[in-house]
Amino acid sequence: MQSPEKNPAGCNCLALRQAARHVTQIYDQFLAPSGMRATQYSILARLSRRGSMTINALASELVMDRTTLGRNILPLRRDGLIAVARGGVDRRSKELRLTRSGEARVRAAFECWQQAQAQFESSFGAGRAKALRALARDVALSDPGAVAPVDKD
Amino acid sequence: MQSPEKNPAGCNCLALRQAARHVTQIYDQFLAPSGMRATQYSILARLSRRGSMTINALASELVMDRTTLGRNILPLRRDGLIAVARGGVDRRSKELRLTRSGEARVRAAFECWQQAQAQFESSFGAGRAKALRALARDVALSDPGAVAPVDKD
DNA sequence: TTGATTTAGGTGTATATACTCCTATATTGA
DNA sequence: TCAATATAGGAGTATATACACCTAAATCAA
Numbered sequence: 001m002q003s004p005e006k007n008p009a010g011c012n013c014l015a016l017r018q019a020a021r022h023v024t025q026i027y028d029q030f031l032a033p034s035g036m037r038a039t040q041y042s043i044l045a046r047l048s049r050r051g052s053m054t055i056n057a058l059a060s061e062l063v064m065d066r067t068t069l070g071r072n073i074l075p076l077r078r079d080g081l082i083a084v085a086r087g088g089v090d091r092r093s094k095e096l097r098l099t100r101s102g103e104a105r106v107r108a109a110f111e112c113w114q115q116a117q118a119q120f121e122s123s124f125g126a127g128r129a130k131a132l133r134a135l136a137r138d139v140a141l142s143d144p145g146a147v148a149p150v151d152k153d
Numbered sequence: 154m155q156s157p158e159k160n161p162a163g164c165n166c167l168a169l170r171q172a173a174r175h176v177t178q179i180y181d182q183f184l185a186p187s188g189m190r191a192t193q194y195s196i197l198a199r200l201s202r203r204g205s206m207t208i209n210a211l212a213s214e215l216v217m218d219r220t221t222l223g224r225n226i227l228p229l230r231r232d233g234l235i236a237v238a239r240g241g242v243d244r245r246s247k248e249l250r251l252t253r254s255g256e257a258r259v260r261a262a263f264e265c266w267q268q269a270q271a272q273f274e275s276s277f278g279a280g281r282a283k284a285l286r287a288l289a290r291d292v293a294l295s296d297p298g299a300v301a302p303v304d305k306d
Numbered sequence: 307t308t309g310a311t312t313t314a315g316g317t318g319t320a321t322a323t324a325c326t327c328c329t330a331t332a333t334t335g336a
Numbered sequence: 337t338c339a340a341t342a343t344a345g346g347a348g349t350a351t352a353t354a355c356a357c358c359t360a361a362a363t364c365a366a
Contacts, residue, residue, distance in 0.1 A: 010270075010286070011195070011266070011270065012176060012270065012273055012274070012277075012282050012285065012286055013173075013176050013177055013179075013180040013191050013195075013269070013273075014191070014195050015285070015286040015289040015290055015293070016169065016172050016173040016176050016177075016285070016289050017173050017177065017191070017192070017195075017322095018215065018216035018217075018289065018290075018293035019169050019173075019216075019288075019289035019290070019292040019293045020166075020169040020170050020172075020173035021216055021217060021218075021293075021323075021324090022216055022292060022293045022295070022297070023165060023166050023169050023292060024166055024169075024170065024323085024324095025218075025297065025323095025324080026166075026297050027166040028324085028325095037350095037351065037352085038166050038167070038170070039170070039351080039352065040351085042164070042166075042167050042170075054314075054315090055314075055315065056313090056314065056315080062171070063171035063174055063175055064171075064174060064352095064353085064354095065174075065353065065354050065355085066314085066315075066354095067315085067316080067317090067353085067354060067355080068352070068353050068354060070315070070316070070317095071351085071352075071353080071354095072351080072352065072353090074351095075350085075351070087314085090313090090314075090361080090362070091314095091360090091361065091362085092313070092314040092315065092360065092361045092362070093313095093314055093315080093361095094314080094315070113164070116166070117163075117164065117165065120165055120166075121165070123295060123296060123297075124165075124291070124292060124295055128288060128291070129165050131284075131288060132165065132168070132169070132285075132288040132289070132292065133163065133165055133168040135172075135281060135284060135285040135288065136168040136169050136171065136172035136285070137168055137171075137172070138277070138281070139172040139175055139176060139277060139285065140168070140171035140172045140174075140175045142175070142276060142277055143276065144175070144178065144179050144276075174353075174354090177353085177354095178353095178354080181354085181355095190320095190321065190322085192321080192322065193321085207344075207345095208344075208345065209343090209344065209345080217322095217323085217324095218323065218324050218325085219324095219344085219345075220323085220324060220325080220345085220346080220347090221322070221323050221324060223345070223346070224321085224322075224323080224324090225321080225322065225323090227321095228320085228321070240344085243331075243332070243343090243344075244330085244331065244332085244344095245330065245331045245332070245343070245344040245345065246331095246343095246344055246345080247344080247345070
């Protein structure tokens with residue numbers, strides 16, 4: 001392992017963040033006509049596929065912090081794409097569901113997403129894209145492992 | 154190419170963003186004792202390695218939007234880790250440089266970074282990490298290609 | 307049953323990201 | 337020279353991210 005001053009390219013975190021920034025800009029540009037950003041599309045598309053979910057459940061599936069998702073759904077609620085209902089069984093929870101408007105928006109955005117996906121795969125290569133997704137998925141689902149010192153009682 | 158409703162795992166953008174979120178949390182936790190976040194460390198470490206740079210040059214190297222870097226250096230300036238000087242040749246530009254305090258901070262944070270890097274590589278595998286970095290780097294440096302319709306005159 | 311603990315989610319705060327529009331300076335061309 | 341253009345960077349706005357701390361509701365244990 002080299003020093004980052006000698007080899008800044010060696011940092012896994014920096015490499016992933018740079019790639020995420022770059023790719024997000026591409027997808028965001030293609031999604032722009034749909035009036036959504038990549039993160040918003042990922043939320044709506046997941047709700048469309050899985051049906052109503054609680055905030056915690058959806059955040060976990062999206063590998064997103066619970067509080068981040070709580071903030072990210074605010075503009076979607078404001079725009080009437082998502083509705084929130086108090087959980088029937090557990091009254092602490094909140095069920096998120098797509099509205100009619102949200103369903104329509106997802107369908108429209110899907111066309112944009114396809115273009116972004118096609119553009120990326122044609123320029124980066126479908127094979128390498130597949131390998132990248134597989135590695136990225138393994139990273140996202142991997143155990144964080146023993147992190148910084150946690151003081152337990 | 155499958156529908157994202159059928160195969161949300163197929164989205165390159167989502168996969169990269171999830172991985173970046175996950176890994177950033179790990180690195181941020183290890184960097185916490187240094188009082189910096191991963192992005193801040195990447196800025197200081199680059200300045201340390203390359204010496205004074207303008208905002209545009211540094212942003213380009215970090216694969217970061219110019220305006221994003223402009224915002225990201227504000228807390229670093231506030232904390233006295235970075236100093237800004239008007240460019241000598243081109244008076245529109247601004248030269249960013251590490252202060253003494255900034256140099257010391259980078260040295261201290263390097264230890265934290267090493268721990269984060271070691272933790273990640275030991276849990277994910279050094280070989281797969283190397284492959285991931287190589288793909289991520291190719292993505293970050295790749296031509297965005299023909300993006301959404303741009304209206305040129 | 308009821309007090310302790312756990313869990314679902316929100317709030318305050320801070321940083322990260324990038325688009326659009328703006329000003330100032332530099333460069334270029336007639 | 338000087339007007340047109342290009343470039344460096346900032347400001348306004350909006351979303352994205354997550355930690356620490358808080359409240360309410362559910363669960364567990366004595």
